[in-house]
Amino acid sequence: MRDEYRIWEQRQIDRGIDVEWVKERIKEFKVETPSWGYGDSGTRFKTFKQAGVPRNLFEKLEDAAQVNKYTGICPTVAIHIPWDKEDDYSKVVEYAAQLGLKIGAVNPNLFQDDDYKFGSITNVRPEVRRKAIDHMLECIDIAKQVGSKIISLWLADGTNYPGQGDFRARKHWIEESLQEVYAALEDDMRLLIEYKCFEPGFYHTDIADWGMSYTFASKLGPKAQVLVDLGHHLQGTNVEHIVAFLLDEGKIGGFHFNNRKYADDDLIVGSINPYELFLIFNELVAASLDSKTASTAANIAYMIDQSHCIEPKIPAMIRSVLNIQTAYAKALLVNREQLKAAQEANDVMAAEAAVREAFETDVRPLLEMVREEMGLNPDPLKAYLESGYGEKILSRGIGGKGWE
Numbered sequence: 001m002r003d004e005y006r007i008w009e010q011r012q013i014d015r016g017i018d019v020e021w022v023k024e025r026i027k028e029f030k031v032e033t034p035s036w037g038y039g040d041s042g043t044r045f046k047t048f049k050q051a052g053v054p055r056n057l058f059e060k061l062e063d064a065a066q067v068n069k070y071t072g073i074c075p076t077v078a079i080h081i082p083w084d085k086e087d088d089y090s091k092v093v094e095y096a097a098q099l100g101l102k103i104g105a106v107n108p109n110l111f112q113d114d115d116y117k118f119g120s121i122t123n124v125r126p127e128v129r130r131k132a133i134d135h136m137l138e139c140i141d142i143a144k145q146v147g148s149k150i151i152s153l154w155l156a157d158g159t160n161y162p163g164q165g166d167f168r169a170r171k172h173w174i175e176e177s178l179q180e181v182y183a184a185l186e187d188d189m190r191l192l193i194e195y196k197c198f199e200p201g202f203y204h205t206d207i208a209d210w211g212m213s214y215t216f217a218s219k220l221g222p223k224a225q226v227l228v229d230l231g232h233h234l235q236g237t238n239v240e241h242i243v244a245f246l247l248d249e250g251k252i253g254g255f256h257f258n259n260r261k262y263a264d265d266d267l268i269v270g271s272i273n274p275y276e277l278f279l280i281f282n283e284l285v286a287a288s289l290d291s292k293t294a295s296t297a298a299n300i301a302y303m304i305d306q307s308h309c310i311e312p313k314i315p316a317m318i319r320s321v322l323n324i325q326t327a328y329a330k331a332l333l334v335n336r337e338q339l340k341a342a343q344e345a346n347d348v349m350a351a352e353a354a355v356r357e358a359f360e361t362d363v364r365p366l367l368e369m370v371r372e373e374m375g376l377n378p379d380p381l382k383a384y385l386e387s388g389y390g391e392k393i394l395s396r397g398i399g400g401k402g403w404e
């Protein structure tokens, strides 16, 4: 492996790449995994129950610790309330710490209560809006107890038919509600606002695109930012352009990584469109090198939002993390000077080549070396599969936690 790596390294040095810098950046990079990604989930047609699925938050943390153990870059876990509701969060924090983990973003749930049939904070009934606001305030309180700094908000609110709702009234109710939530945030906390152009509403969703998230976040203030979920755009949307735009505005706060083919398919990150993933990281790396955008780029919460319907949960999560790391590593290999020179010369072919060349680079020798230096097995997925953990947890039986 070392010989292979040396040849690889020399080739990159010859291309003008600072390989030591690349390795350092890869070692610093972290990805958060979601508690719900370890539980049972399905489509609207069927949830196939898998044996060994965690029965509670503590077991979800145990599984997340495995992902961190083999990848070395997943020390935080996002939680969803009420799915992960507990009486004593100090026990959660303590157990997470024993496993080498911390609790990450707290996700309110404004979509599974019967009262939310016609909307949560966009509901015409003030008492339902109150209930939804109180739930978000409860999540802030939980975040304080678990030491989390991020409230990650996705609204399922929308309508199914023209005329069903008053767009502008609903917009005002969102503004009003989020102002109250924003006011309860501590100084170092952030509210990340996710957008989605469809589903579960089939006619409209109240926060349909990045512009709407951006508008709400801007009106609220600096502690509110946009969250980009890769599954939430119309087909063909240039997501990397959105990312670059929001980076420049200082308004991107986080990602929900997953991949999609047709809709919000929640597939393994990078499994369908690895080039898009790479191009997103290309913008993130570029912004991290620009003094105007560096602090925004440094404060992005990289989170996975996946629900595995047929895949074994832990291997699917490890694969996702590795695909993200691969895309990031490739983006670090773009020769920025070459790219800039090509852009300034209007050399279309050379500019495209500068980006593509990095994407086409095989980063496996690099990542294997980095893992070895981090004290990890160079092949995390294989190491996990051979560890016997997957077999051990089968004793949990069938019927673990799902989206409830």
Ligand code: AOS
Binding pocket: 036, 080, 107, 154, 194, 196, 229, 256, 264, 305
């Ligand atoms: C829904 O489509 C969103 O991606 C949310 O982030 C959601 O809260 C998450 O998928 C867990 O339900």
Ligand code: ZN
Binding pocket: 154, 194, 229, 256, 305
């Ligand atoms: Zn999401």
Ligand code: ZN
Binding pocket: 229, 231, 232, 264, 305
């Ligand atoms: Zn989604």
